[in-house]
Amino acid sequence: MAGIVKNQLHLNGFIYYKVNSKSGRTYWICKRGKAKECSAKAITLAAAGGALTVVKGDEQSPQSHPPNREEGQAVKVVSNLKRLSQEHPGMPPAQIFRYELTAVPSGVLSQLPEREKLKKMMRRERRRDLPKNPVRLSELGAIPERFTKTLLGGNFLLFDSHEDPNSDSSNSDGENEQNRHRVIIFGTRRNLELLGRSVIWFLDGTFKVYPGHVVQIFTISGLVKRTKSSGEEEVLAAFLPSKKEEHYGQVLEEIIAAAREQQVPFAEPVRAMSDFELAILNSIKEALAVTELQCCFFHLGQSMYRKETDNLKITLSYCQVQQEGLQVAYNNPGDREVKIGSHMLLALAFIPPDEVKDVYKDLVRILPAELKPVVKYMKENYVVGTPSTRGRRRTIPAR
Numbered sequence: 001m002a003g004i005v006k007n008q009l010h011l012n013g014f015i016y017y018k019v020n021s022k023s024g025r026t027y028w029i030c031k032r033g034k035a036k037e038c039s040a041k042a043i044t045l046a047a048a049g050g051a052l053t054v055v056k057g058d059e060q061s062p063q064s065h066p067p068n069r070e071e072g073q074a075v076k077v078v079s080n081l082k083r084l085s086q087e088h089p090g091m092p093p094a095q096i097f098r099y100e101l102t103a104v105p106s107g108v109l110s111q112l113p114e115r116e117k118l119k120k121m122m123r124r125e126r127r128r129d130l131p132k133n134p135v136r137l138s139e140l141g142a143i144p145e146r147f148t149k150t151l152l153g154g155n156f157l158l159f160d161s162h163e164d165p166n167s168d169s170s171n172s173d174g175e176n177e178q179n180r181h182r183v184i185i186f187g188t189r190r191n192l193e194l195l196g197r198s199v200i201w202f203l204d205g206t207f208k209v210y211p212g213h214v215v216q217i218f219t220i221s222g223l224v225k226r227t228k229s230s231g232e233e234e235v236l237a238a239f240l241p242s243k244k245e246e247h248y249g250q251v252l253e254e255i256i257a258a259a260r261e262q263q264v265p266f267a268e269p270v271r272a273m274s275d276f277e278l279a280i281l282n283s284i285k286e287a288l289a290v291t292e293l294q295c296c297f298f299h300l301g302q303s304m305y306r307k308e309t310d311n312l313k314i315t316l317s318y319c320q321v322q323q324e325g326l327q328v329a330y331n332n333p334g335d336r337e338v339k340i341g342s343h344m345l346l347a348l349a350f351i352p353p354d355e356v357k358d359v360y361k362d363l364v365r366i367l368p369a370e371l372k373p374v375v376k377y378m379k380e381n382y383v384v385g386t387p388s389t390r391g392r393r394r395t396i397p398a399r
Helices: 069-087 093-100 115-127 175-180 189-197 245-261 278-287 297-305 326-330 337-350 353-364 369-383
Strands: 002-005 008-011 014-022 025-030 041-046 052-056 157-160 184-186 200-206 216-225 230-240 271-274 292-295
Touching: 002 052, 002 069, 008 041, 008 069, 014 069, 069 093, 069 115, 093 115, 157 245, 184 245, 189 216, 189 230, 189 245, 200 278, 216 245, 230 245, 245 278, 271 278, 278 292, 278 369, 292 297, 297 337, 326 337, 326 369, 337 353, 337 369, 353 369
Parallel strands: 200 271, 271 292
Antiparallel strands: 002 008, 008 014, 014 025, 025 041, 041 052, 157 184, 184 230, 200 216, 216 230
C-alpha cells in the first residue's frame, strides 16, 4: 500500500525521499540511499482524483534491507503530533502526548524520537506561522489581532499605549520616543472580575522572564475565595519600559478604566502588598483608595543582594551587593563593615515613614565608601525615588 506523508513515499514498509517530478511522474530514492546503504528507487504517477499509482516499486527495484512498517507508522504519528500542536496552540506538548500516544503500539513508540526532541519539533512547528520576534521595541508596531484574543475569542489586550491617542507615548514626537514610553497590559474580562472581588492586591515585577525589548513584566494578583480555601491568582500582566512611577501609575489607571469601560463590577482593594519600591507605593496611594499598605521585607533584601543582568542597557543602573567586588567584601569574615552596613540600610524598613529620609541622611555619613553604589540604588528606588516625567504626580513620603 502506497501513501505520501510530508514529501515521503511510504510503500510496503519502506520509506522513500522525493528527488524530482517530471511529465506527471515523481521520482523517489530509498531513505537509506543518501547514506549509500540502499540503491532502490521508485516512480509514482498521480492519477485523477488524487489516487497514487506506483509505476516502479520495491518489486522492480528491490531493497537491500528488510521493511520496517513501524518506522513508517512512527512518521505518521510525528506528523499528526505536529498538526495537533498547530491546531491547539494553547495545549502543552505533554498533554497532546497523553491524548495521542496512549493507543500507539509499543513497536511504533520505539521508533519515535525522544520526548524532548518531539517537544522541540512541535514547538518549532507552532513557530512556523508566527511573526518574527522583534529585536527592538520599535519593530513591534501594532500587535496582530490574533494575539489580542483568547482561544475562545475574548479580548486579551486590555491596553496598548501605542494605539491610545490620549497616551503620553502616542503623542510623543518620533517613533523612538513613542516606544520608549510604551505600556502594554494583558488580561481578560474574567481577570478584571476576579481582581474586582479581591480585598487585597499583590503587585510585583519580574526581571527573570520577560521579552528582551522591555524592562520588566509587572503583575497584579488578587486573593479570591473558593469553596474550601482561598488562593492567590495572578490575573493581570503588563509590559513596562521602566521602573518609573509614571508607568506603574498608568497601569493602575488603565485597569480601573478598562473595568469601567467593560462595565465590570469593580471594588478597589482595602489593602495592597508590594516590595519597598517607592515608585510602586506612590502609584498605589495616588491611584487606589487603599487604607493599608504592606511591604515584603524578603523582596527588599533580595533586591539589594542579588545581581541583575543589564543586557538591555537599561538607564536605571542595578548596583547591588552581589556586583563584582562587593560580594567578596560582604562575605569577608575578618571585616564585617560592608555586611553590617548593608543590614543597616535594610533596617530602614523598620523606621517610621516620616523619619526615613532623616535617618537615611545620618546613615549615609557613617557607611563605608564601598557601599556607595548600593546607597545610590536604595536612594533612587526606596528612599527618594526617580522624578516622574508626566508632570502631574505629587511626591509621597517613603514607606
